[in-house]
Amino acid sequence: MTVAAHPATAPADSASPAELYAEIQQFYARQMQLLDDGEAEAWAETFAEDGVFAANAHPEPFTGRAAIAAGARKATDDFAARGIRRRHWLGMLVLEPKDEHTVFVRSYAQVLETPRAGQAVLRASTTCADLLVRRDGHWLVLDRRIHRDDLD
Template structure:
């Protein structure tokens, strides 16, 4: 089943949208500050992170954390600060209680002593679920604009 199957009308409106915005603000800040364990904890234990830039999806929180840790180490070694900006969110609850979120993502890179630049432009399709009252990513699909979507 695709993430957009079984969409229902957004009757929760503004409160849900604000909650999702807050979730992403915290999640992206954790990633940009190299808090990879805390960032990975924003995924379900069986979460999936797939990207058209990766040959295979990362499956499970441990694999997602390992990938983020490797990327953070490489960026630190190169003296690069990354910032992720998500915007243009489309938030839609599904009948099963999950929330489908589609967004645009810009990834900015700044080399120590250098100028900030837009490194990547992407779309992001997430399925969020609630566990113990907290939003978590169950499934993330990232599509870089410079690569085939396939």
Template structure:
């Protein structure tokens, strides 16, 4: 086996930048409570799967419902959540698709309290470009503690 067979395809600087910008925008939407707009960053038939949930949320409507319930529960407890993504890798999968992989740390800050890391996760996405914008077709979140 040659070295090039062992190493996945590398993203161009432009693709890497686009995915980084996409992730930053997407997480800021969720953390600011703009759930419907966040769900619009998934394809119409998108999937949000996590090892912390018994079943994946499927489709924008399902993803919106699940995310809104979680967002409302944290707001009711006075908790601000922030998602911090790092160690991002991007592999091109054709002209309009890519595989994104990153570590995501979720920080929770109760009103008047100290910020604390809540969970550490691995995020793996199948991304597709539709009408010039990146969308998540399938997201798998794996919490490190489960």
């Protein structure tokens, strides 16, 4: 095998680049399914206790898991009351491992919305810049910055 294309991604005692890629892509899949299924509190558990969620669509970042959960719960309840199903697609991941337990990931996200008995629409296109940390064997978001393409 060759890993020459990813010289920084395989410290000797760590996951291979392929293992890391599969772990992180599935971390995101689980995380987004939780949010879209309305499990706001379980979704917030995928952030570090001291995690930060910042977005150029929000005036202030959410800091700490409790604040992140409260923000997600409010949004989740609002969409449910309006009969709108959201789906967050996150893809085009570029991984930059920092050390064995820290990886920076820049990715794209699509937010799809489907009203009950209505037409699915692409609501927003964004980038997502995440600092992920592995604690007790679980990946968690330490810092997330969402940039919606329509906003400065």
